[in-house]
Amino acid sequence: MNILAIDRSTDVLSVALSMDGRVRDFSVDGADARGADWPIRVHDFLAVHGLTFCDLGRIVVGMGPGSFAGIRGALSFAQGLAIGIKAKMPEAVSGPIVYGLPSAAALASDDRLVAVIGDARRGLFWAVAYDGVKTVADFRLTGKEDLVAAVPDAAVVTTSDGARIGETLESLFGERFAGSLPPSAKRLAVIAAAHPELSVPEPLPIYLSPAVRT
Numbered sequence: 558m559n560i561l562a563i564d565r566s567t568d569v570l571s572v573a574l575s576m577d578g579r580v581r582d583f584s585v586d587g588a589d590a591r592g593a594d595w596p597i598r599v600h601d602f603l604a605v606h607g608l609t610f611c612d613l614g615r616i617v618v619g620m621g622p623g624s625f626a627g628i629r630g631a632l633s634f635a636q637g638l639a640i641g642i643k644a645k646m647p648e649a650v651s652g653p654i655v656y657g658l659p660s661a662a663a664l665a666s667d668d669r670l671v672a673v674i675g676d677a678r679r680g681l682f683w684a685v686a687y688d689g690v691k692t693v694a695d696f697r698l699t700g701k702e703d704l705v706a707a708v709p710d711a712a713v714v715t716t717s718d719g720a721r722i723g724e725t726l727e728s729l730f731g732e733r734f735a736g737s738l739p740p741s742a743k744r745l746a747v748i749a750a751a752h753p754e755l756s757v758p759e760p761l762p763i764y765l766s767p768a769v770r771t
Contacts, residue, residue, distance in 0.1 A: 558575075558614035558615060558750075559574065559575070559576050559608060559612055559613050559614050559615075560574070560575040560576075560613070560614065560615045560616075560617060560746055560749050560750055561573075561574055561599070561603070561613050561615070561616045561617070561746075562574075562575070562616075562617040562618075562619075562742040562743070562745040562746035562749060563599070563616070563617070563618050563619065563631045563634070563635065563742055564618070564619030564631070564660050564663065564739075564740045564741070564742045564745060565619070565623075565624065565627030565628060565630055565631040566619050566620075566621045566622070566623025566624055566627055566628055566660035566717070566740055567623055567624060567627070567660075567717050567739045567740065568586065568587060568624070568627075568739075569584050569585070569586045569587075569739040569740075570584060570585040570589070570595050570598075571583075571584045571619075571739065571740065571741055571742035571743070572584070572598070572599055572602060572742050573741070573742035573743040573745065573746040574602070574603065574606060574608070574746065575746040575747070575749070575750045576606065576608070580743050580746050580747055580750075581602075581606060582741070582742060582743040582746070583598075583602055584739075584741075584742075585598065586739075596634055599634075610638050610641065610642060611642055611645055611646055613638070613642065613654070614654075615654060615655075615656055615749065615756075616635040616638060616639065616654055616655050616656070617656050617657065617658055617745055617746065617749040617756055618631045618632050618635050618655065618656070618657050618658075618760060619631065619657070619658060619659070619660035619663065619740055619742070619745055620632075620657040620658065620659055620660060620757070620760050620761070620762055620763045621659065621660050621661075621762050621763040621764070622659075622660070622661065622675050622677070622683055622696070622763045622764070622765055623660055623675070623717070623740075625762070625764075628660075628762040628763075629762060632655070632657075632760065632761075632762065635654075635655045636655055638654075638655075639653075639654040639655045642654060653758040653759055655758075655759065655760065656749065656756035656757060656758055656760060657756065657757045657760025657761075658745050658748060658749060658755065658756055658757070659685070659696075659763060660717070660740040660745075660763075661673040661675070661685050661687075661696075661717075661740070662687060662690065662744075662745070662748060662755075663740035663741045663742070663744040663745050663748075664715050664716075664717065664738060664740060664744075665687035665689065665690060665744075666687075666689070666713075667689050667690075668689070669713055670686065670687070670688050670693070670709060670711050670712045670713065671686065671687050671688075671712060671713050671714075671715060672684055672685070672686040672687075672694070672708040672709060672712035672713070672714050672715075673685050673686070673687070673714075673715055673716065673717075674704070674708070674714060674715075674716050674718075674722070674726060675716060675717065675718050675722075676716075676718040676721045676722045677698055677765055680700060680701070681698050681699065681700060682698070682699055682700070682701065682704050682722065683696055683697065683698055683699075683765045684696070684697055684699060684704065684707045684708055685697075686708065686709050686712050690748055690751075690752055690755060693709065694707075694708075694709060696763065696765060698765050701725065701729075704729060705729055705730070708730075712733070713733055713735050714726055714730045714733050714734045714735060715734075715735045715736065715737065715738060716737050717737060717738060717739050717740055718737070719736065719737020720737075723736070723737050
């Protein structure tokens, strides 16, 4: 099965393709990731590998937490593709095409316990912990004063919000803080291919705080 994975939960557009047991990927950092031409980049990426959108068996989208506009844009793009694929090839499609995985899962590691922490704004943080691909502590909101207690003792700590909360995490966790990385669509594609049961059909964004005016 050809799996297209997309993550736009940060200011990095990350795209990956799982095909024939191999994963190819690309990413665009900064302003270009928010440009209107990114779906064309995805189309061209597939074309380079001899595929069209109708050759996809599954589209996996990072559900966040993260950028409201980025996550909704990626999900809308995937849902629009699914409508087109089903309309063009109704006899070949059974069941959902669009699935989701938490973007935070892309920061998990196969061989250690990892806690992923993000900036939930207004003085709050979100935290989730993974042992390999298994969720061992689900998403929760907490203040700075309770953040250490929200993380398993043996967990390495990482984030995709390093510019905003990296110094705070380093001060709280010291050597346990492994730094900051954006979620990787390549990692999501690998998880989706190896553990299809973890993908959520008809996904919605992960929002842990109510929307506020900015």
